[in-house]
Amino acid sequence: MIQSKFPELLHGGDYNPEQWMKQKDTIWRQDMEYARKAGINTLSIGIFSWSFLEPEDGVYDFAWMDEVMDNLAANEIKAVLATPSGARPPWLAEKYPSVLRMTNERMRRVYGGRHNSCLSSPDYRRKVTEINTRLAQRYANHPALAIWHISNEYNNDCHCPLCQARFQEWLRARYGTIDQLNDCWWNSFWSHRYTSFEQVESPTSPSWLGENESPAAQLAWKRFCTDNLVDFFNMEIAPLRQATPDIPVTANMMGTFTGLDYYKLGRAMDISSWDNYPQWTGDERDVAVSEQSAFKHDLMRGVSDQKPFLLMESSPSAVNWFSCNRIRTPGTLMYQSMQAIAHGSDSVQYFQFRAGRGGSEQYHGAVINHTGSANTRVFREVTDVGAALKQIAPVAGSVTRNQVALLYDWNDRWALDIAWFLHRGNQKYEETVLDHHAALSMQGIGIDMIDQDSEIDAYRVVVAPMAYLIRDGFSEKIEKFVQNGGRLVLTYASGYVNEESLTFQEPNPCLLHSIAGIRVDEIDALDDRRTNHFIWNGKRYEVKEVAELSTLDGAKQLAGYEEQFYAEKPMLTVHPYGDGCCYYIAARTDADFLCDLYDKVLAEAGISLLATEMTDGVKVTARYDGDNQYVFLMNSSHAKGTATVTKPMRDLQTGELIDGMCTVQPMSIRVLVSAN
Ligand SMILES: [Zn+2]
The missing domain is CATH 3.40.50.880 (Class I glutamine amidotransferase (GATase) domain)
Known part of the structure; x- marks a missing residue:
């Protein structure tokens, strides 16, 4: 397993220069200028670039990606380089229909959307391996390459005949005999005893269509989907491991998403990462929102056994898929960002760097909005986050030691x-x-x-x-x-x-x-x-x-x-x-x-408390390196908060010495340091 220690905290986000291919002389140049200005040291690229990287089957074009990678390197920005399997070009579905998922109603999807390929399709697996191999070989020694970003938000299942066959193979490996499966699934109930593995199908919806009431069958399907996904993930990273054995791999997860056992996926990666989109309200309800976010950060650290993780995506402003999409009130972005670090993240990354003009995410928050100006509140707040991450850079790579x-x-x-x-x-x-x-x-x-x-x-x-x-x-x-x-x-x-x-x-x-x-x-x-x-x-x-x-x-x-x-x-x-x-x-x-x-x-139990006498909405976490303890006092209340630290500490950003009671401004976080 590759160590994920970076000398600094990462600050960046999803960057889609291919959306601006026809204006690269202006937009691409401005992107680099703005990234430097905002203290961005990392950009994630190639996540949805397949149709540009392989415009026709077997015809590849890496010239534009070469230019992007060179631009990043010239500006001392690390590339989080993605494999493009999260969304595929239309020609691929047209030529290889097996890549299209089948729903649990047994309907084959038509082309469209994203995150909807059949992970069992040999054609899909071959095409993903081919393009991943080419990416790995081409950029193995590129100075910008820092992290592999595998696919995007892997999710959901496919019920096609290929997946049914793999499910049956998985069942045979798990149970050995159909008699054993029948016993484990209690199939004497409703006369459901199978006589061959080929009779077993994935759960259906609606209920009248087939089997969807057997708890054991549904549980087996959930487990199979995770194992099939982890198998696909391992297939994706095989050519990357071969060409770039020292570059860590990650796949961005989604908190408590129910479709996958994230512990299994997290343990297959070098660094876990996730996309956090809390629904901040700008009022006292933010205490509960903050707690949900804290819980999920801890979970996403837990799935890779407490190693530092990456906040791969967060919105610098509004998102666009809730029923009511509030913008971040002033200061909330800083809180959201520092909270991730407090819980073990080594990065603050956004979706997205520059807002696209169309597509379903055209109104999703971005570091640079549609005006293309850096003279915006969001850009200034992102720049403030970049500066804060530099101030607390020693935290990078430090770990938790919770009891x-x-x-x-x-x-x-x-x-x-x-x-x-x-x-x-x-x-x-x-x-x-x-x-x-x-x-x-x-x-x-x-x-x-x-x-x-x-x-x-x-x-x-x-x-x-x-x-x-x-x-x-x-x-x-x-x-x-x-x-x-x-x-x-x-x-x-x-x-x-x-x-x-x-x-x-x-x-x-x-x-x-x-x-x-x-x-x-x-x-x-x-x-x-x-x-x-x-x-x-x-x-x-x-x-x-x-x-x-x-x-x-x-x-x-x-x-x-x-x-x-x-x-x-x-x-x-x-x-x-x-x-x-x-x-x-x-x-x-x-x-x-x-x-x-x-x-x-x-x-x-004699648990050592990190702080005492915390006012409502104040929480605390700690990270440790070889020499120092970093204590994060977080106040998600919109009123001033206080907490008492258990030993003298120094504010890592202001240098103020804290001994005893510490004030924390509304919706803000203080980072304190002391010797271990
Ligand atoms: Zn399938």
Whole structure:
């Protein structure tokens, strides 16, 4: 794996000079001038350039790209060079129709749009390999080449016969025999036992068309789509690895996008990267928007096991696909940019550098707007971000050292989304993990996101909300963690099914109930009109939406439900286990309870806080290099905030010495440094 350390923080964005091919004498020259002026040191090119790079099948034109690469090098700008598979030219679909995806209604798409090629098509794979090989060989030794940007926002699935065949091949490799698949999928239900792998098809939509009600089949399809995509990704990077073994590869992801298990994709790359488009409001609702963004930054760092990541895209102003597209209010761009760095990004990059005159993204925010002038508020704010990134350049390459891990596993999410129980289709897995992230981050700590495959020995607290599906090996790992002194927080809806989405034949939370010290007897879905309550440490809290009825089996009850037939049943328990312990939360609550609980759990675990006495909307993270600790105090409130740092520090941008209480201006971030 190639180290992603750059000597400086990257600042740049998606650059589409091919849209201005006929005005390159003016526009291209101005682009370089403006990039220098804005402190841009990185531009992503070639993402949607296939029809210019290969205007006809087998006819290549790299002369224009040579010129762009030379321009970048001459201006000391790094190229994040893309493979063009995100969108293909019309001739390719016309000549090789197998590249066109088939929908889950089994309809072949016609040419158009982007991100819609069949990843199983041998023709598509061959054409992508050919053009990637030529790009790699041509620019292997070009001084501008810094990073490979693989495709763009890989997403969604294809249901064509080629994909069905690969799915069946994948099933054969996973299950060995059709009998085993039938058993794992519980196909004795509704007389669905297959007699050959060739009978198995991908899930359909609408439901009357075919199979779309088998949880195991749907889960298998999700897993296959990720594996097929990672296989395609590895095929894309093979010629790049051969020609440029030292150039890191990345593919830009999309936060909590449900279509792919990003841990699998993230672990296949050298640097993870993602596109962040928070819907800032310009008022106090920004505290919640900021928290969502923080959660996703942590997740995108987590998918490549906590290494620094890249913010590959963000908008310097409005986006254009929400129903209400607000521009960034003054200062929001700086906050959004510095927040990414605070959570482990080594870059701030935008979509897009120059606004195109047409196409569906003609009104998407850009560093340079349609007037082509640098005398705009957005351009000045981008320039300010460039200057700030230079001031905090020592942060580049530094890493996090968090003591608390929070589980977000795509398998849990998928299995819950698919499951026919509770609030079917609305299990709120993402919202629940986000609630725990928010409550933890209010304590004055940074948080690592993990999946069930992650190493957890180095953490002191692991929080696993709605760990519904227990993959092979996870319960043993958790047991060892708690035995060795770790603190585990488990919640309702954990340990219900195995890796194949089959229920266990023991009490929930299965495989974990000896650690939790409780046995769940029933789980209930509460509608909006039904709540319950409990009192803990003298304070009364509300229960909503999901509640379990359990029996103690070794755990100590800290709080019981108040009302109805739930009364006195355990709502919050703790169970000492080995040198550690397990807290179990039996029902969904509001944030106030989670905040109070984590205040206690983190104190018991001896977690070092990065800051204390933070006012509403203030959060904190830290990054470390060999010598220094960098603390980021973030205030997403539109009122002035304060926090108390736990040791004397220096403001990396102003040089001010901070000892004790630190003021943070509304919607702004301070970067403090001290010796480790
Ligand atoms: Zn296909």
